[in-house]
Amino acid sequence: ARDIVAEDLSDSAAVRADLREYLWKNALLQSKGKTEEDSTYSMYYDFTSPVKKLAGYQVLALDRGEREEFLKVTLSADENYLLALTLRHILKRQPSPCGEELKAAAADSLSRLILPSLEREIRSQLTETAANQAIDVFALNLRHLLMQPPVKGKVALGLDPAYRTGCKIAVVDATGRVLETAVVYPTPPQNKKEEAKQKLKQMIQRHGVSVIAIGNGTASKESEIFVAELIKELPFPVSYLVVSEAGASVYSASQLAAEEFPQYDVSLRSAVSIARRLQDPLAELVKIDPKAIGVGQYQHDMPQARLGEALDGVVEDCVNAVGVDVNTASPSLLQRVSGLTAATAKNLVKYREENGAFTTRRQVLKVPKLGPKAFEQCAGFMRISGGADPLDATSVHPESYRAARELLERLGLELDSAGFKGMAGLGRKVKDRKSMAEALGIGEITLDDIISELEKPARDPREEMPRPILRTDVLDMKDLKPGMVLKGTVRNITDFGAFVDIGVHQDGLVHIFEMSEK
Numbered sequence: 001a002r003d004i005v006a007e008d009l010s011d012s013a014a015v016r017a018d019l020r021e022y023l024w025k026n027a028l029l030q031s032k033g034k035t036e037e038d039s040t041y042s043m044y045y046d047f048t049s050p051v052k053k054l055a056g057y058q059v060l061a062l063d064r065g066e067r068e069e070f071l072k073v074t075l076s077a078d079e080n081y082l083l084a085l086t087l088r089h090i091l092k093r094q095p096s097p098c099g100e101e102l103k104a105a106a107a108d109s110l111s112r113l114i115l116p117s118l119e120r121e122i123r124s125q126l127t128e129t130a131a132n133q134a135i136d137v138f139a140l141n142l143r144h145l146l147m148q149p150p151v152k153g154k155v156a157l158g159l160d161p162a163y164r165t166g167c168k169i170a171v172v173d174a175t176g177r178v179l180e181t182a183v184v185y186p187t188p189p190q191n192k193k194e195e196a197k198q199k200l201k202q203m204i205q206r207h208g209v210s211v212i213a214i215g216n217g218t219a220s221k222e223s224e225i226f227v228a229e230l231i232k233e234l235p236f237p238v239s240y241l242v243v244s245e246a247g248a249s250v251y252s253a254s255q256l257a258a259e260e261f262p263q264y265d266v267s268l269r270s271a272v273s274i275a276r277r278l279q280d281p282l283a284e285l286v287k288i289d290p291k292a293i294g295v296g297q298y299q300h301d302m303p304q305a306r307l308g309e310a311l312d313g314v315v316e317d318c319v320n321a322v323g324v325d326v327n328t329a330s331p332s333l334l335q336r337v338s339g340l341t342a343a344t345a346k347n348l349v350k351y352r353e354e355n356g357a358f359t360t361r362r363q364v365l366k367v368p369k370l371g372p373k374a375f376e377q378c379a380g381f382m383r384i385s386g387g388a389d390p391l392d393a394t395s396v397h398p399e400s401y402r403a404a405r406e407l408l409e410r411l412g413l414e415l416d417s418a419g420f421k422g423m424a425g426l427g428r429k430v431k432d433r434k435s436m437a438e439a440l441g442i443g444e445i446t447l448d449d450i451i452s453e454l455e456k457p458a459r460d461p462r463e464e465m466p467r468p469i470l471r472t473d474v475l476d477m478k479d480l481k482p483g484m485v486l487k488g489t490v491r492n493i494t495d496f497g498a499f500v501d502i503g504v505h506q507d508g509l510v511h512i513f514e515m516s517e518k
Contacts, residue, residue: 005105010113015089027051027077031062034072041065056130057495060298075119131302139314141493146318149462150280157209158275161223163187170271171207179207181268186226187219197230213278215245221505228474239470247288248273287332297494321461326382327357339377344370359387361398394457403440404450427451475503
């Protein structure tokens with residue numbers, strides 16, 4: 001009878017609901033070290049926190065520590081109160097002739113059935129919530145990384161730092177075309193600084209390099225010091241920037257990189273990627289699996305399908321927000337445009353190579369396997385600069401061309417081959433947007449989009465982001481003094497703060513408690 005009562009209690013939705021609510025509000029999650037060995041989980045060797053106050057990164061750290069057998073994690077609460085909560089459901093009158101037996105059945109059900117089940121359920125919910133938060137942080141970080149303003153119109157030198165194998169160098173022109181590559185050895189153990197300086201000076205002067213991109217991996221600090229010394233010896237101004245090389249090795253060893261640069265070995269492809277990341281981060285980073293870029297925390301503990309879906313969505317959203325030049329975009333960039341696939345992107349590039357540059361958006365319909373439905377989805381995100389129709393260079397969809405021209409006609413303006421002169425302040429000329437939208441046969445939101453695009457045609461939303469910080473000299477830890485104010489680049493965001501590169505090799509942590517609320 002006691003076993004039957006215990007089973008019934010464990011199946012009771014009302015009992016579980018009461019206990020679950022109490023545990024969420026009052027239970028403690030405790031962890032103990034299972035080993036004396038020092039590890040990254042040392043801070044959790046004697047850790048206690050109320051369940052309701054656990055931060056996402058703590059949950060993920062406890063989960064991983066337990067999985068790697070460094071920690072033993074348990075849920076604890078006032079067992080006497082839990083027993084009283086349970087008895088309230090089955091002990092209807094006091095005193096009861098079955099009181100002691102019912103109490104024993106309830107205690108057995110709690111310890112053997114209910115609490116282990118609820119602990120698994122609560123731990124599972126904590127992990128799921130933490131994973132969702134971590135995926136959101138990943139997505140946010142990736143968006144900011146992809147939407148970094150490009151450094152346009154400059155010849156760049158990419159430097160992939162290393163010790164024993166030397167620093168790989170690649171010079172690319174303003175369009176990303178590789179001009180020259182080399183390997184130099186300014187770092188230990190070779191320390192051929194002067195030889196490396198001479199070689200780089202010749203390359204910089206020969207190609208008119210104005211900015212140097214240094215990867216932030218192994219030997220980055222030594223390479224940065226070397227570049228800062230080199231810049232001081234140059235007869236014309238050159239600046240440098242430390243670029244995140246996350247995922248560069250993944251790209252350089254990929255089939256895509258082998259097809260793009262069959263003449264270069266893996267290490268030189270990495271240097272090309274670093275230089276191009278400076279020129280146009282979005283166009284270069286779309287070539288890499290978003291999960292390989294590594295902007296977040298506990299990446300490998302996330303549900304991989306959900307993480308991949310979220311990050312792919314961010315990449316597609318960023319590409320569509322910026323738009324792509326259909327005459328210069330790579331297949332990797334094109335396949336991220338809504339409506340296009342890897343196959344149709346390759347077909348588009350092949351058609352472009354065989355038939356020359358596109359002069360109108362409508363020509364895209366001639367691409368094999370790119371039908372009207374796909375065109376309807378992708379047309380608004382494609383740009384054609386200097387084409388037959390100025391509207392093809394904007395984000396105005398071909399379906400809205402008629403409305404855009406009629407709007408200009410009603411306002412006494414004309415769109416000609418000269419483009420969009422005299423369009424500034426266009427929005428102020430439309431006094432009643434509702435009536436105008438009705439007259440044009442479009443929605444108010446579409447009208448607003450047309451107006452904003454005609455006022456600032458082919459606007460790149462990345463231009464509104466903070467510009468990259470270009471440096472000419474290097475700081476060391478000993479150069480820092482209390483009270484100094486430095487400008488830096490946020491490299492990573494976590495639940496507990498932001499890591500900021502201020503140019504001293506080690507990123508500084510701005511803890512969340514030190515951040516402004518606004």
